[in-house]
Amino acid sequence: MEERANGRVLDVIRSRRSIPRMKPDPVPRPLIQQLLDAAVWVPNHRLTEPWQFFVLDGESKHRFAEIRREWRRSQLPDPHAPGVAAALERVYQETVATPAIIVVTSHVSDDPETREEDAWATFGAAYAFMLGAWAHGVGTYFRTGAMRDAPALRALLGLPETRRIVGVLYVGYPAEVPQRRRTPATEKTVWLDRP
Numbered sequence: 162m163e164e165r166a167n168g169r170v171l172d173v174i175r176s177r178r179s180i181p182r183m184k185p186d187p188v189p190r191p192l193i194q195q196l197l198d199a200a201v202w203v204p205n206h207r208l209t210e211p212w213q214f215f216v217l218d219g220e221s222k223h224r225f226a227e228i229r230r231e232w233r234r235s236q237l238p239d240p241h242a243p244g245v246a247a248a249l250e251r252v253y254q255e256t257v258a259t260p261a262i263i264v265v266t267s268h269v270s271d272d273p274e275t276r277e278e279d280a281w282a283t284f285g286a287a288y289a290f291m292l293g294a295w296a297h298g299v300g301t302y303f304r305t306g307a308m309r310d311a312p313a314l315r316a317l318l319g320l321p322e323t324r325r326i327v328g329v330l331y332v333g334y335p336a337e338v339p340q341r342r343r344t345p346a347t348e349k350t351v352w353l354d355r356p
């Protein structure tokens with residue numbers, strides 16, 4: 162097969178990191194839409210196209226930040242402990258300062274097999290977005306966690322019962338790129354039927 166992009170795809174896959182600290186510079190809306198348009202070309206069994214993306218900005222991002230802060234508070238053993246209020250305020254401010262927040266949702270099929278496959282396909286779309294973003298110098302951080310079931314978040318999006326939140330993509334130009342490690346895949350690979 163014709164070699165595509167001269168191996169640059171592999172560089173993007175290897176060098177992408179989850180970016181915890183982002184610059185405040187806005188990510189242009191046309192770029193976000195372009196990345197989403199590319200992301201939906203992931204493999205998708207039966208072409209169910211289960212995804213729907215909610216891009217939060219302005220007022221909705223502030224509301225999301227409040228929900229995140231309150232969710233964090235509700236998970237703490239002692240919300241009145243010293244330092245908690247400041248830490249929660251940091252969560253709020255960091256969330257509001259994130260240039261774009263995309264809630265990634267998937268259709269919840271009645272059929273368990275389709276339900277599972279749809280969630281995989283939707284995560285695939287999120288990952289395709291992350292790679293496309295990185296190729297444009299834009300960082301992402303994909304987070305799941307129990308907040309995905311928070312009723313206040315579902316209400317903000319107006320989600321019906323038939324839709325679940327797969328995760329939240331935090332999007333922005335990186336302020337720094339952390340180092341991560343991986344075990345070489347050779348240690349995780351079993352080649353069968355080789356002499």
Ligand SMILES: Cc1cc2nc3c(=O)[nH]c(=O)nc-3n(C[C@H](O)[C@H](O)[C@H](O)COP(=O)(O)O)c2cc1C
Pocket residue numbers: 177178179180303304305306328341
């Ligand atoms: C399905 C999935 C869910 C994740 N959920 C969270 C999360 O809730 N909180 C978090 O800090 N990171 C989350 N991450 C990001 C991982 O922590 C991150 O990918 C890992 O530390 C490796 O770093 P890297 O992406 O820079 O290679 C998630 C990643 C995946 C694939």
